Structure formats: structure tokens, C-alpha cells
Amino acid sequence: PFMTCVRGSEETQVQMHTIAGSDYHAFPVLLLAAGASRRMGRPKALLKFNDGTLMDHAVSQAKQLGANVTVVSGSGYPLVRYRCRNQPSAWCYTPDWVFGMAASLKSGLQTMGPRAKGVFVTLLDQPLVSESDLRSLAFCARQEVSEPIAADIYGNPGAPAYIPRRLWKEIMMLEGDRGAARILTRHQARTLAIKGVESDVDTPEDWKRIRYD
DSSP states (O other): OBOOOOOOHHHHHHHHHHHHHHOTTTSOEEEEEOOOOTTTTSOGGGSEETTEEHHHHHHHHHTTTOSOEEEEEBTBTTHHHHTOSSOOSEEEEOTTGGGOHHHHHHHHHTTOOTTOSEEEEEETTOTTOOHHHHHHHHHHHHHSTTSOEEEEETTEEEEEEEEEGGGHHHHTTOOSSOOSHHHHHHTTOEEEOOTTTTOOOOSHHHHHHHHTO
């Protein structure tokens, strides 16, 4: 089902300020950034974007969802960490990054504490995702903490997404270069229209298009 959250701007700012102070451990954020960037030909995380790197920007995006951000890194670590000026709460290096997105997601989940009610998942390579829409996702997830919510990508659920703790056992059974989309679909995740989710960065051509979008 498609979901819309309607909120007044001033009221929302007050609510999100309260959220940031009260649910640091309850609603952590995983930023998946462990891939080898083979099609790009160089580490995507270190690409220059605005006043920093693509990683700096991705961390800023992740912080729209919650204050407790963990970057899951693999290829290019620790250089990517040392060059990041917008530091997250934590870094999680996964030596299994070569086995695909599922390995990165599972490594990140294993770092989550017992107080987490669910986890937000974002990706490094979606720089055009709307920050206001991310805040809408953050707000909606906190209204129904046991229900999955995800971006609507051509009619299917995808990242950015919120995955409640009750689904983590299934996530830990994933293998290969698969994310959680199939599990989100099976559990009829609610979807949100989030601007920019279709514009990801995989190739030099993608990067050129996005920089001048």
C-alpha cells in the first residue's frame, strides 16, 4: 500500500528535534557503502560532491533519519573513513563485502544494540534523494514501529527503508547481492514517494548526469 504522511512544517521540526534527543538507540541508521565501485572505476565514496565527498553527503542524508548513523564500509576502507569530514556515529568494516549487499546489511545489523526497535537503511549512491522526504520517512516509521516502510521505486519497495526488528531474522538469511526488497514486498511494506531514489550513481555517465541535474 502507498503511504502519505501529512505534517505541518513547524510542528514537524519540534517533533523531529524531540525524536533526535530521545531515540538515539531505538532508531539507528545503516548507511551501506561497502561496494567496490567497479563500474565507476574509482571509489564512489571519494567522489567530489558539493563542498565535500559523496560519503560526506550520504552521511548528511542518513542523519535526516536519525542521529545514530553507522557506515558499513568494505572496499576502500580505511581511506574512505579518514577522508570523511562529516563523521557518522560509528564505522563497521565488513570483510565479507565481496559477497554483495546482503553481507553488508547483515554485518550492519549485527552491530545494532538491544534497544533498537528497527533500523533505517540508506545507500551511498543516491545523492539526489530529497532530505525533506527522508524526514517524512523518519516521522512515519516512528508512528508504526513494527511495520516496514520503504521508498517507492517503480512500484516496488526499496532503499531508503525502515526495517522493524521483527524482520531482522529473515534479513540475516539473505545471501548474495540482494538487499531487503524481496522481504519488504513479502511483508507488504508501505511505500513512500521519495524524490531522487531512481537516480543512483553506478557509472561515470551516471555521475556526469547527476552532477549537472
